[in-house]
Amino acid sequence: MNELSLAILIQAAGVALLLLEVFVPSHGLFGVVGLAAVIGGVYLAFRVGETAGYVSLVSEVVLVPTVVGIGLKVFRGTRIGRRVVPPNPILTAADRGVDVRDLMPLIGERGRSLTPLRPVGMCEFNGRRVQCVAEQGLIDPGVPVEGISIVGDSLCVRPGAGGEGTSAAPAAGRTA
Secondary structure, eight states: OOHHHHHHHHHHHHHHHHHHHHHSOOTTHHHHHHHHHHHHHHHHHHHHOHHHHHHHHHHHHHHHHHHHHHHHHHHHHSHHHHHHSOOOOOOOTTTTOSOHHHHGGGBTOEEEESSOBSSEEEEEETTEEEEEEESSSEEOTTOEEEEEEEETTEEEEEEOTTOTTEEOSOOTTOOO
């Protein structure tokens, strides 16, 4: 076997070991040995000739990421791959949380904060628990609140009926 064939064989073994490192937990052993084999193969190719060395180097720069990427795509389709990397779940409407249309009637309604709103917390409107966000500052638990708008998937509230129990401004001596 000539030196160029040996270089190609060593590089192929190195790429195979790098691919194996992705799928087999070896604590980096296959990766280190594979990388050493790839580097050794490129070195042997440079010993054959400068052109062979550069062709080998460029092919490894292209080949290694391509083989690992294809290997990962193929692995996900195998029986073991489906167990290791299960498919993403399909979310239903119930998984997405509260429908914003259900929150619209609460705008202008009065309720009470159940938890501290810093700025997000829970409030109760007509016996219904709703995730709310404070318009500004912090709102303590048990404070009357009023729904003012929808922000994302939450009802935005402000303290109602005088706003007692709020701490809308930072405490004296504290910096924001």
